[in-house]
Amino acid sequence: MAGIDIPVNADSHEAGISEPVKPFMGPMVVDMRKEPGSTNFYFYQNTEGQVVFCLTPDPPVWGIDNRATSIFLPMIARRMIKIMPMLANLKVRRTWRGQYPNTPDGFPIIGKMKELDNFYQAVGMCGQGFMLGPGTAELLYRLMTDTYDPDDAEVLKSFDPYRDFKGQEMFK
Numbered sequence: 206m207a208g209i210d211i212p213v214n215a216d217s218h219e220a221g222i223s224e225p226v227k228p229f230m231g232p233m234v235v236d237m238r239k240e241p242g243s244t245n246f247y248f249y250q251n252t253e254g255q256v257v258f259c260l261t262p263d264p265p266v267w268g269i270d271n272r273a274t275s276i277f278l279p280m281i282a283r284r285m286i287k288i289m290p291m292l293a294n295l296k297v298r299r300t301w302r303g304q305y306p307n308t309p310d311g312f313p314i315i316g317k318m319k320e321l322d323n324f325y326q327a328v329g330m331c332g333q334g335f336m337l338g339p340g341t342a343e344l345l346y347r348l349m350t351d352t353y354d355p356d357d358a359e360v361l362k363s364f365d366p367y368r369d370f371k372g373q374e375m376f377k
């Protein structure tokens with residue numbers, strides 16, 4: 206964009222949602238173990254009682270094809286029921302596919318660009334864009350108004366658009 210190369214690539218992930226049922230789950234369940242065809246997966250019950258679930262395919266599926274596959278549901282259903290057998294009785298309402306805007310090191314890119322005047326980036330939120338959105342907006346505001354503090358400067362270091370992208374998220 207604007208003649209600047211941004212190291213963000215579309216990484217396809219599928220998710221699904223069940224019918225609503227009475228609350229029965231506490232915190233979100235995240236399983237970091239690898240199985241054939243997938244790495245980590247997670248599920249949680251939302252405030253409407255629906256169980257939302259998502260899985261990371263292995264190997265990754267790059268690109269912007271949004272068609273749901275027939276592989277996802279049997280794969281994640283098997284993994285979820287293994288952890289919580291009562292989920293076998295749950296009816297799935299729908300599944301969908303979208304993209305994680307992934308960076309090579311799994312961290313977002315947030316900062317002021319040197320190539321253009323007053324051009325800031327806040328991209329590459331990977332699989333955490335909804336969670337990071339509000340904090341990112343506040344951080345950007347402080348960056349743009351030159352009111353950021355030493356803590357912000359520390360955070361911005363890991364998101365620097367000019368870093369070498371050789372690091373990795375700790376849990377990986």
Ligand SMILES: Cc1cc2nc3c(=O)[nH]c(=O)nc-3n(C[C@H](O)[C@H](O)[C@H](O)COP(=O)(O)OP(=O)(O)OC[C@H]3O[C@@H](n4cnc5c(N)ncnc54)[C@H](O)[C@@H]3O)c2cc1C
Binds near residue numbers: 301305336
């Ligand atoms: C199945 C699935 C489950 C997810 N679950 C979660 C979750 O539970 N929690 C969470 O925090 N995150 C989750 N995410 C990740 C989250 O969706 C992303 O991190 C977030 O959408 C990124 O927001 P964004 O605005 O940075 O990028 P995007 O949502 O990708 O928006 C970028 C926009 O820019 C447009 N665009 C691209 N190129 C150009 C161009 N050259 N000119 C103009 N416009 C352009 C695109 O069309 C798009 O509308 C999930 C993603 C998927 C696919």
